[in-house]
Amino acid sequence: MMSLKTEQDVLAETARAIRDRRIQLNWTQADVSRRSAVPLGTLRRLEQSGHAPFLTVAKVLTTLGMTDRFLDSLGKPPETAASMNAFLAPSADFTKRRRARRARFAA
Numbered sequence: 001m002m003s004l005k006t007e008q009d010v011l012a013e014t015a016r017a018i019r020d021r022r023i024q025l026n027w028t029q030a031d032v033s034r035r036s037a038v039p040l041g042t043l044r045r046l047e048q049s050g051h052a053p054f055l056t057v058a059k060v061l062t063t064l065g066m067t068d069r070f071l072d073s074l075g076k077p078p079e080t081a082a083s084m085n086a087f088l089a090p091s092a093d094f095t096k097r098r099r100a101r102r103a104r105f106a107a
Helices: 006-025 029-034 040-049 055-061 067-073 084-088
Strands: none
Touching: 006 029, 006 040, 006 055, 029 055, 029 084, 040 055, 055 067
16 A cells, blocks of 8 residues: 655654653653663654654553554555556456346236
């Protein structure tokens, strides 16, 4: 599946989600820093810009209880047709529609 989001959009949404979750838990940045063993300055930069090494993001996600949601989002994307012709081609699962026959009355 193709997305119209840029790398900057991904960074901004990640930063926003982490900050929102921290606030939802009523934790300060210092609380998350202490619990995740991520330096406070690094955590601040992550929440402001989304920039941080992946290991840092993983530590923060784990600390905030967001790992399952993150890993679920990495699941296999839905199947898509390789081309328009493949999309329009009849499916192998296709069965011809059948109708019930009307009862015939003897006259």
